[in-house]
Amino acid sequence: QKEVEQDPGPLSVPEGAIVSLNCTYSNSAFQYFMWYRQYSRKGPELLMYTYSSGNKEDGRFTAQVDKSSKYISLFIRDSQPSDSATYLCAMTRRDDKIIFGKGTRLHILP
C-alpha cells in the first residue's frame, strides 16, 4: 500500500461549485497534514496546514483530517477559474520529511 494515495484526476467542475479533494494514507504516525497548490511549472504553494484531527477554515478553503480513517479532505467553496491548478496533499511526522500525494488536477470551467 502506498504511503499517500491521491486521485490524479483531472477533476472538472463548473465555476461556483464546491470542490472536494481527498487523500488517504497508511502511516498512522503522521501528525501534520498540508495542502499545497501547484500551477504548471511552478513551486508548490502552501494553502492549508493542520495538526492532528479536526477542521480548519481559511476563507473559501476548509481542510478536514480524520485520523481514525486516515483520510484528509480539502473543500473549496465558490470555486473560481483561478483555482484551476494541481492540488497536492502532504503529510509528515514531527521533524521528518514531508510525503506528498501525486496531486489532483482541478479544472474550474467558466
Next chain:
Amino acid sequence: EPEVTQTPSHQVTQMGQEVILRCVPISNHLYFYWYRQILGQKVEFLVSFYNNEISEKSEIFDDQFSVERPDGSNFTLKIRSTKLEDSAMYFCASSEVGSGNTIYFGEGSWLTVV
C-alpha cells in the same frame, strides 16, 4: 512577503556534466530541503539540512548529489555527473523549525539533461 528564491530557473546540460543549483532560503529559517519532481510525477524528497549538516536523505540522494551552505544565505545542490534521468524540476524549500512546521517552496529550477 519573504520567499525562497532559486537560480537558474532553467538549465540545459549535457550528460556527465556537473550542475549546481542555487537557493536563497527565507532569512530566519533554519531547516533547508531539496525536493525534485520528474515531469508528471509526484514531488519527491531528496535531502534535509540543518545546522550545517545533512539531517536526512532519501535513496535518490546518492553519491552523485551533495549539498552545501557556502555562506550565510545560499544553499546549493550539486549533481556531479548528470544522467538523463536527473531531468526534473528541483525545488528548494525552507522552514523555521523541523518538518512538523510549515515549509515554503521556491519556484523551482528546471533541469534538462541531454
